[in-house]
Amino acid sequence: MPEEKKDKNGQIGEEDLDALLARWAEAEIEPPADLHAQTMARLRVEAQPKKPNKVVSIFLKKKKWMSVAAAAVLVLCCIPVVQAQFGGNMANPVYDMAASQQAESVDSEAAAQTTENVTTTAKQTPVAEADTQNIDQNEARKTERKAVNDTVAPADTPDTASSNAAITVPDVSSDQSGNRSGSADFSEKSQEPAVESQAPAIAMFSLEHSEDSAAQNDVKIRSITEDLDDLQAKAQSYQQALEELQQQLQDAEKKLKEYDEKLQAEPDNTELPDQIKELQDTIDTLKKEIKELQALVAETSTQQ
Amino acid sequence: MDETVLIQKSQQGDMDAFEQLLLRYEKKVYTIAYKYMGNPEDASDAAQEAMIKAYQSIGSFRGEASFGTWIGRITANKCLDELRKRKRIQVTSLDAEVELEEGSVQKEIAAEDATPEEHTIQQETVQYVQHMLNQMREEYRIVLVLRELEGHSYEEIASMLSCSLGTVKSRISRARNYLKEQITADHKREGSRNSAGGKER
Numbered sequence: 001m002p003e004e005k006k007d008k009n010g011q012i013g014e015e016d017l018d019a020l021l022a023r024w025a026e027a028e029i030e031p032p033a034d035l036h037a038q039t040m041a042r043l044r045v046e047a048q049p050k051k052p053n054k055v056v057s058i059f060l061k062k063k064k065w066m067s068v069a070a071a072a073v074l075v076l077c078c079i080p081v082v083q084a085q086f087g088g089n090m091a092n093p094v095y096d097m098a099a100s101q102q103a104e105s106v107d108s109e110a111a112a113q114t115t116e117n118v119t120t121t122a123k124q125t126p127v128a129e130a131d132t133q134n135i136d137q138n139e140a141r142k143t144e145r146k147a148v149n150d151t152v153a154p155a156d157t158p159d160t161a162s163s164n165a166a167i168t169v170p171d172v173s174s175d176q177s178g179n180r181s182g183s184a185d186f187s188e189k190s191q192e193p194a195v196e197s198q199a200p201a202i203a204m205f206s207l208e209h210s211e212d213s214a215a216q217n218d219v220k221i222r223s224i225t226e227d228l229d230d231l232q233a234k235a236q237s238y239q240q241a242l243e244e245l246q247q248q249l250q251d252a253e254k255k256l257k258e259y260d261e262k263l264q265a266e267p268d269n270t271e272l273p274d275q276i277k278e279l280q281d282t283i284d285t286l287k288k289e290i291k292e293l294q295a296l297v298a299e300t301s302t303q304q
Numbered sequence: 305m306d307e308t309v310l311i312q313k314s315q316q317g318d319m320d321a322f323e324q325l326l327l328r329y330e331k332k333v334y335t336i337a338y339k340y341m342g343n344p345e346d347a348s349d350a351a352q353e354a355m356i357k358a359y360q361s362i363g364s365f366r367g368e369a370s371f372g373t374w375i376g377r378i379t380a381n382k383c384l385d386e387l388r389k390r391k392r393i394q395v396t397s398l399d400a401e402v403e404l405e406e407g408s409v410q411k412e413i414a415a416e417d418a419t420p421e422e423h424t425i426q427q428e429t430v431q432y433v434q435h436m437l438n439q440m441r442e443e444y445r446i447v448l449v450l451r452e453l454e455g456h457s458y459e460e461i462a463s464m465l466s467c468s469l470g471t472v473k474s475r476i477s478r479a480r481n482y483l484k485e486q487i488t489a490d491h492k493r494e495g496s497r498n499s500a501g502g503k504e505r
Contacts, residue, residue, distance in 0.1 A: 012487050017480060020487075021452040024339075024433035031334035032348055039330075039352045040323060043359055047319065 228304060235300040242293040249286040252279055311371060314362050322359055329372055330355070333379045339453055340383035342438040342445070350386055354379035380454060384464070387442055436486050444479040451476055 012020075256279045263272045305324065313321030326333075333354055338347035358375050365374055437445045443465075450461045462472045 012484055012491075014480075017484055017487075020429060020433055020483075021448075023429050025453045027335075027430035028331050029335045029338045029347075029430070031330055031351065032344065035334060035348055035351060036326065036330055038348075039326065039355050042352060043322075043356055044319065046356060047359070 231300050231303050235297060235304065238293055238297045238300060242290060242297060245286055245290050245293065249283060249290065252283045252286060255279055256283065307371060308367075311362070311365065311367070314359070315365070322362065325371065326355055329375050332372060333375060336376055336379045336453070337383055339434065339437075339449055340380065340387065340446070342434070346386070350383045351379065353386075354382040357382060380450075384446065387446065433483075436483055439486070440479060440482060444475050444482070447472055447475045448479045 256276060259272055259276045259279065263269065263276065266272065305321075307325070307328070310321045310325050314325060330351075334347060334351045337350040337354065338344065341347045341350050354375070358378050361378070365371070369377075437448065440448075446465065447461055450456045450464065451458075456464070458469055458472045458476075462469045465472070
C-alpha cells in the first residue's frame, strides 16, 4: 500500500487523494495477450456478411417495388415466347422450325401428295428463280387470306396436306390478325436470300392450301349468302308488321280523338269513357309491340 | 506508416491498416475499459466492442480530434452503455450496513484480497485505487472515473448520466470521502499489524 500523508485525524488529505487518483488515471494497463487476436477475428467475421445483407435489405426490405418491377419486366419478356408457343407467330423461330420440317417432308412425300409439276419445281427451283416463285406464292397467299377472311370459322385441315402441314394450318388461320402480320413478315422473309432454301416448300404448301380452301370457301360463301337472304326476308317481314302496327296505332289515336270530341259534346254519355279506356289500352299495347319490332329490325340489320 | 495514411486506408476498408491502428491504441482502449468496468473479463469484452464500433464508424471520423481521443470516447461510451444495460447493484455499497443480531455495523472492506488479474498489474498504486473503486456502487465509480480519468466537468457528467448537477457533486464528494476513509482504515490496519509484529519479536 502506498504511503500517503495524513491530516490531524489520521485521514489522508484532498491533495494526496488527487495525486493518487491522478496516478491511477495516468497509468496504463496491459491488455490480455489474446485480446488483439480475438478482436481481429471478430472484426473479420462481422465485416464479411455485411455486403450480402445490404443487397438483401435493399431488395427485400427497403425497395420492394424494385423486385415487383423486376417481376413485371420478366413477365413482359415472357409474353412473346408464350405467344409464339401457343399463337404460332410467324416471326417466331418455332414457326421457322415447322417450316423447315415442312420443306423436308415435302421433299420426301411431295410426289405422292401433290402434282408432279409442283414438286419438281419445288425440288429443282434454283436460287435465281426464287423471286418468280415468291411472286406466285404471294398471289396464292393473297387469295388464301381473302378466303380466310370471308369464312366465319377457322379453315378445316386440307385433305391433301401432309401431317406437318395439317399441324401448321390451324396456326396460320386461327388468329386472323396474327396471320396478316405473320404473312406480311413471311413474305418479307421469303424475299431475303437467307430464307431462300425454304421458299419452294412454302410456295407449294400455300398453293395446295389455297386450292383446297378456295373450294371449301365457295361452299361456305353459298351458305352465308343463304343465311343473309333469310335475314333479309325476316327484316322485310318485321318491317311490314311494323308498318301495319303503326297504321293501327294511327287509327286508334284518331278514334281516341273522336271519342274525346264526343265526350266533350256529350258529357252525360256513360259508354264513352269505357271505350276511351279500351282504346288507350290498345294504344299502349300497340306502342309496346312497335318498340319490340323496332328492336328486332335493328338486330336483323346488324346481323346483315 | 503515418497514422493519417492508416486512417485513410481504414476508411477505404483496409483491414490491415485498421489492425495497425488498433495495435497502437489497444492498450489505451483496454485501460479505459478496465477502469470503467473494474475487471479484466468485462474490460476485454468492452474493449472488443469498442474496437469493432470504431471500425464500423471510421468512415465518419473527420480528424477534428486525434484518433486516440476519438477511440477513447467510443470506448467510454461503450462502457457506459454496458453499465447502463446491466444496472447491476454492486455487492458492496458505500452506505450499506451489515445487519447482525447485536445491531447494524458499518462494513469494512479488506484491501488485501485482490483478484489474480489485478496482481498482474505492476503499479501498486493503480491496483490499489482500482480495487477501492471496484468496491463502490457503480453510480459512484462512474462519476469518479468520468471526473478523474476523463476530466469532464460536473455539467458534462450530469448531461451524460442524465442526472442533476447536485447529484453529480454529491456523488463525487461521497466517493472521494469513501476513498479517503478506506485508505485511512488501511493505513491504520497496516500500522497495527506492524506494531503487532514488533511486539511479537
